[in-house]
Amino acid sequence: MMWGKKAAGGALAVLLMATGTGLAGAGTAEAAGAxxxxxxxxxxxxxxxxxxxxxxxxxxxxxxxxxxxxxxxxxxxxxxxxxxxxxxxxxxxxxxxxxxxxxxxxxxxxxxxxxxxx
CATH class of the missing domain: 2.60.40 (Immunoglobulin-like)
Structure with a gap:
């Protein structure tokens, strides 16, 4: 059971990190297009x-x-x-x-x- 929680937590961290980098890229694109x-x-x-x-x-x-x-x-x-x-x-x-x-x-x-x- 412990291994499953760690794997799920790691997958969630990777998903949040990917979402965060996508948002950061969108912010710079918006600033460049101002x-x-x-x-x-x-x-x-x-x-x-x-x-x-x-x-x-x-x-x-x-x-x-x-x-x-x-x-x-x-x-x-x-x-x-x-x-x-x-x-x-x-x-x-x-x-x-x-x-x-x-x-x-x-x-x-x-x-x-x-x-x-x-």
Whole structure:
């Protein structure tokens, strides 16, 4: 009788372990298929342009694993004959639940901003 209980207990453990690995695989497949809509916003922070990107889950979005903000600033150069030079800045790559932020330097203006995804 003792051998039968051990065999039944072992079979139950194998069944539960197989079910658990199947559920774990389903969770990663669902996360990989998640769709997001990403946006970028710009505002002034102590007189400097600051851009932030974020992503939210959306049924009409696209699959995103990482995102970052891209900010293009016009930097003013020269004293007698001032001219603008475009300066490209990128925030760090982050996961969809986090925010990516970057700031321009002083004496600069915002030309454009966008979100890059992969």
């Amino acid at each position: 769709k997001y809509t990403c946006t970028a916003v710009v505002h002034l922070d102590l007189g400097r342009p600051k851009a932030t990107s974020s992503c939210k889950k959306s049924a009409s979005g696209k699959p995103v694993t990482k995102h970052r903000v891209k900010l293009v600033c016009d930097v003013i150069r020269g004293r007698g004959n001032p001219h603008e030079i475009p300066w490209y800045l990128w925030g760090p790559w982050v996961k969809p639940g986090q925010k990516s932020t970057v700031m321009c330097g002083f004496s600069s203006f915002t030309r454009s901003w966008s979100v890059e995804t992969k």
